[in-house]
Amino acid sequence: MAIVLxxxxxxxxxxxxxxxxxVMIGLGWEPASANLDLDxxxxxxxxxxxxxxxxxxxxxxxxxxxxxxxxxxxxNRTGFGDDDDEMVLVNLDLVNPNVMELIVVVxxxxxxxxxxxxxxxxxxxxxxxxxxxxxxVARFDLDAxxxxxxxxxxxxxxxxxxxxxxxxxxxxxxxxxxxLVDIYA
Ligand SMILES: [Ca+2]
Ligand SMILES: [Ca+2]
Numbered sequence: 677m678a679i680v681l682x683x684x685x686x687x688x689x690x691x692x693x694x695x696x697x698x699v700m701i702g703l704g705w706e707p708a709s710a711n712l713d714l715d716x717x718x719x720x721x722x723x724x725x726x727x728x729x730x731x732x733x734x735x736x737x738x739x740x741x742x743x744x745x746x747x748x749x750x751x752n753r754t755g756f757g758d759d760d761d762e763m764v765l766v767n768l769d770l771v772n773p774n775v776m777e778l779i780v781v782v783x784x785x786x787x788x789x790x791x792x793x794x795x796x797x798x799x800x801x802x803x804x805x806x807x808x809x810x811x812x813v814a815r816f817d818l819d820a821x822x823x824x825x826x827x828x829x830x831x832x833x834x835x836x837x838x839x840x841x842x843x844x845x846x847x848x849x850x851x852x853x854x855x856l857v858d859i860y861a
Contacts, residue, residue: 678803678812681844687814689768689804690839698767698807702760703782703830705800712792713753713785716762717853718746719860720775727861728774734764735853745770746778755797765807766833768840778833779860783853787826794822794848802830804842816844826852 679687689696703716720732720741727733731742736751749763766778780802784792794800803815822828825848832843849855 679814681814681816681842683816683818683820683844683846685816685844687804687842687844688839689813689833689842693806693813695809696806696813697769698765699833700760700805700807701764701766701780702803702805703763703780703801704759704761704803705755705782705797707755708796708798710754711790712755712796714755714761714782714797715751715785715853716748716764717781717783717856718748718764719777719779719781719856720746720772721777721779721860722774723776725777725860728772730861732772732775733857733861741772743770743772743775745772760803768833771835776835779829779856780831780833781827781829781853781856783827783856787852792826794825794828800828800830802844814842816846818846820846820848822848824850826850827856829856 717735722728739748747765755761800818829847
């Protein structure tokens, strides 16, 4: 049984799932209209909460981290369908030791030009899936509404004392992906 998290909740992967090494982070949503394109990205940051290197910003134009740990499986343009719309694979054993957090965000492509916000979609979630045992281990359904937001931090993996924890965040912002790039890059 997967752990179902609420906003702000956390899950200790190292303690609860000690054999988990290869994690698929699945992200899903249902758009209210066509041409609403959401994009998953990951900021791999160090103790100072900055990218350890620009190439550790993982998004549709930079699909794989230099350490080989983190792989974005590619851009989905529509979000239609109940399965994961975009996915990121993380091999925890390969994560560069300087990386303390993998911050998983979803932003809306051309949000300002198209006047799109998270208010136009429903059933957004983030889930962690064990690639080797093919089990969902944790899930967070974003139940808050984000009528004006153009980017939402869905969750993060954080390493503390060599233990990995997953945090369900659901933190929205009106500043788009660039707003987060300004913070973390
Ligand atoms: Ca997309
Ligand atoms: Ca979907």
